[in-house]
Amino acid sequence: MDNKQNIVKKEDFIFGLDVGSSKINLFGGRIEGDSVRVIECGDYNLTKPDNIDEQIECLKEAATLLEDATSVDVHDIYVGIAGSHVLSFKSKGILTLPTGEVRDCDIEEIVKQASTIAEAAGEIIHVFPGDFTLDGQSGIKNPKGWSGKRLEVDVQIVSARSNVIKNLAKTVERAGMNVAGFVLEPLAAACAVLTDDERELGVAVIDIGAGSADVAVFLGTNSTVRYTASLDLAGDCITRDISKCLKVPIPLSKAEEVKRKYGTCKISNLIEDATFPVPAIGERPEMECSQKLLAQVINARVQEIFTLLANDMKKNHVDSLVNGGIVLTGGCCNLDGIDAIAEKVFNKPARIGHPKGMTGIQDAYQRPSYATGIGLLYFAAKQRRENKRHETGTQIAVTVKKFGQRLKDLIKIYF
Numbered sequence: 344m345d346n347k348q349n350i351v352k353k354e355d356f357i358f359g360l361d362v363g364s365s366k367i368n369l370f371g372g373r374i375e376g377d378s379v380r381v382i383e384c385g386d387y388n389l390t391k392p393d394n395i396d397e398q399i400e401c402l403k404e405a406a407t408l409l410e411d412a413t414s415v416d417v418h419d420i421y422v423g424i425a426g427s428h429v430l431s432f433k434s435k436g437i438l439t440l441p442t443g444e445v446r447d448c449d450i451e452e453i454v455k456q457a458s459t460i461a462e463a464a465g466e467i468i469h470v471f472p473g474d475f476t477l478d479g480q481s482g483i484k485n486p487k488g489w490s491g492k493r494l495e496v497d498v499q500i501v502s503a504r505s506n507v508i509k510n511l512a513k514t515v516e517r518a519g520m521n522v523a524g525f526v527l528e529p530l531a532a533a534c535a536v537l538t539d540d541e542r543e544l545g546v547a548v549i550d551i552g553a554g555s556a557d558v559a560v561f562l563g564t565n566s567t568v569r570y571t572a573s574l575d576l577a578g579d580c581i582t583r584d585i586s587k588c589l590k591v592p593i594p595l596s597k598a599e600e601v602k603r604k605y606g607t608c609k610i611s612n613l614i615e616d617a618t619f620p621v622p623a624i625g626e627r628p629e630m631e632c633s634q635k636l637l638a639q640v641i642n643a644r645v646q647e648i649f650t651l652l653a654n655d656m657k658k659n660h661v662d663s664l665v666n667g668g669i670v671l672t673g674g675c676c677n678l679d680g681i682d683a684i685a686e687k688v689f690n691k692p693a694r695i696g697h698p699k700g701m702t703g704i705q706d707a708y709q710r711p712s713y714a715t716g717i718g719l720l721y722f723a724a725k726q727r728r729e730n731k732r733h734e735t736g737t738q739i740a741v742t743v744k745k746f747g748q749r750l751k752d753l754i755k756i757y758f
Contacts, residue, residue, distance in 0.1 A: 356382075356413050357727060358420040359719025360402075361528070362511065364392040364554030364579060365674075368716040369405035369420070371413050372701070372724070379724045380703040381717060383412035392554070395514055402518035419523035421723045422511055423531050423715045425550065425557040428504035430464060431571035438494045445477070445486040445494060457498045466508050468525050469501040471568045484563075499568055501527050526722050529559035530568060532672040532714040534721035536696030537561065544667030545569075548696065549652065549685070550715065551675035553578040556648050560661050570661040574651055578675045581606075581644050588640045589621060590632045597622045601637070608645055608680035610638045645681055649688040668692035676711040 357379070361368040369385040385405020391397050406417040436457030440449060450472075458470045475483040476495040486494060503525065512522045529548045537546060545562040556577045560570040585606075586598035593601070605619045618631040656662040668691045671682060676695050685693035697709050698717040708717065 353415045354727075356415050357720055357723035358409065358417055359423070359526075359531070359716055359723055360420050360515070361423045361531075361713075361716040361719065362398065362514075363389075363552050363674075365389055366553075367398065367401045367405060368713060369402065369409060369417075370713075370716040370720055371409040371417065372703075372720040373413070374724050374727060375702070379701050379720050381701050381705075381708065381720065382703065383409050384708055384713070384716065385409055395510070395517075398514050399518045402515065402520070406518065406520060417520055419521050420515065421524050421526050421531075421719045421726075422515060422522050423528040423719055424468060424503055424508070424511065424525045425528035425552075425573060426507070426555045427573045427575045428465070428507050429468070429527065429557070429571065429573050430502050431568075432464075432500055434458065434460070434498050434500055436496045436498065440492055440494055443490055443492065445489045445491065447487060449494060450487060453494055453496050454498060457496055458500060460500060460502060464500075465502040465504045467500060467502050469499075469527055469530065469568070471499040471501075473497040473499065473567060473569070499570070501568070501571055523723070524726065526719055527557075527559065527568075527571060528715045529557045529571065529672075531716075531718035531722055532696065533559065533561055533670075533718065534725075535698040535700070535714045535718035536670055536672055536711075541667035541670065545664040546667035546670060547656070547665045547689075548670050548672065549649075551577050551648070551671065551673040551681075552712075553674060556652065556673075556675075558652050558656070560656070560664055562664050569664060570656065570659055572652065572655050572659075574648060576644075576648050576651070577673075578602075580648075581641055581675070584640050584644050585637065589636065591621060591624075591627070591630060593621060593624060597624070602641070603677070605634060605637060606641055606678050607634075607638050608642050608678050608684050610635060610642055613638055641678060642684065645675075645678070645684050646688060649685055653689050662689075665689070665691055668694065670694055670696040672696040672711040672714040674712040 355374050357372050359370045367387045371382045372379045385408045387401040409417050434457045436453040438453040454472050475486045477486050477489055477491040478493055515522050529550045532550050533548045542561050547558055547560045550557045555573050555575055557573045559568050562569050582595055582598045582602055585602055586593055586595050613635045617634040619634055621630045621632045623629045669685050669689050682693045682695055696711055696714055698714050
C-alpha cells in the first residue's frame, strides 16, 4: 500500500521541457531517493517552429501523455533555454564583513551584489559563484566560518533576452502549465552526460541542435560553469547547405531527409564513385548524387561551427581549462565522425554524450538528442532536494521576477 501511495505522490514527480527549432520533448520522471526514474516522454516534431499555436498544441498532447503515465497533473516544469540571445559574462563582488566572520547572509549578499546587471542584458537565468578571496587569500571555495575583513567573489552570470523568456513562459502557460525554472541547455545536458572525472579536470559540453550550437565549460565537481557561448549555426544550417550544394537543388524537407539517411562527416573512407538517390522533385525523376560531395558539404560546415566556438574559447582564455576534453550532445551528433572533427579542431579528446545514470530510460531515449530533456530531470531533482533540505516546505515557483529568492536557491545548490 505504501508503495502505491509513493507512486501517486505528486511531489515525487518532476518534468523537463526541451523546446527546439524542430522538436518538443517533455520528459516526466519520479524521484526515488537519490536517483530519478524516467517515466515517459512526449516527443513531437515541429513543422513550423515559429508557430506558437503549434507549440502549444504539441505541449498539450505531451502533457496528456505524461498525465496518463504518471496519474498526476503536469503543472510545474523546468524549461531548457539556449541560443545566441543567451549571454554569459563575469562580474565581481566586494564586501566588508560587519562581524569579522563570513556568514551565510554575507555570501548571499556578496553574490547578489555581484549579480547586478544592466536591464539591457536581459533576465538572469543562472549565477555561478566562483572562487572567493578573503583579505587577499584567493582560491577559497567556501569561505563560510572564516575570519576576515574583506570578502571578494567572482561570479559567472547567464542571462537571456526578456522577450524570449516571456514568449517561452507564455507558450507554457497557454498549454496549461507553469514554468518552475529556466535552465541553460548545456548545463542540463551536462547533468545527464558528464562524469565526475571530466568535471574535475575541466570539460566543455557542446550541444548542437537544429537551431543553435551552444557550449558551456565546467570546472569542478560542483558543476561550476566558467564560460558559455552560443552560435546560430547548427543542424538547420547544414540542411540548407545540402539543399543548395548538391548536384541539383532540393527543398529543405528533402535535404533533411538526405542528411538523416546518408549524412556523414567522414570523407576519406568513402568510395570515390559511391552515390545515393536524391528524391524526385515535381516531374524531375530521382537522381544519383555523390556521397563524397555530400560528406564534403557537411564536413565543411561542421568544421566552421567548431572553429568559431574554439576561437571564442581561446579569446576568452578558457580553452586551457578544458583538460577533460569535449563532450558532444544534440541531434547533430547522429552525424558519423563528428567527434573526430571536434578532436581535430579543439586538439582535445572528444566523445559523444549519451544520457546515463537514470533508471527507466528506454533505448530510444539514450541518444544525445535527448540529453537536454533528461538532464532537466536531473536538475529538477537536485532543486527539489535542496529545497526540502533547507525546509522550504513546498517547491518554490521560480519566475523571472523573483530574483531574490532565486538567488538564494542558486547559492544553496552550489554550496
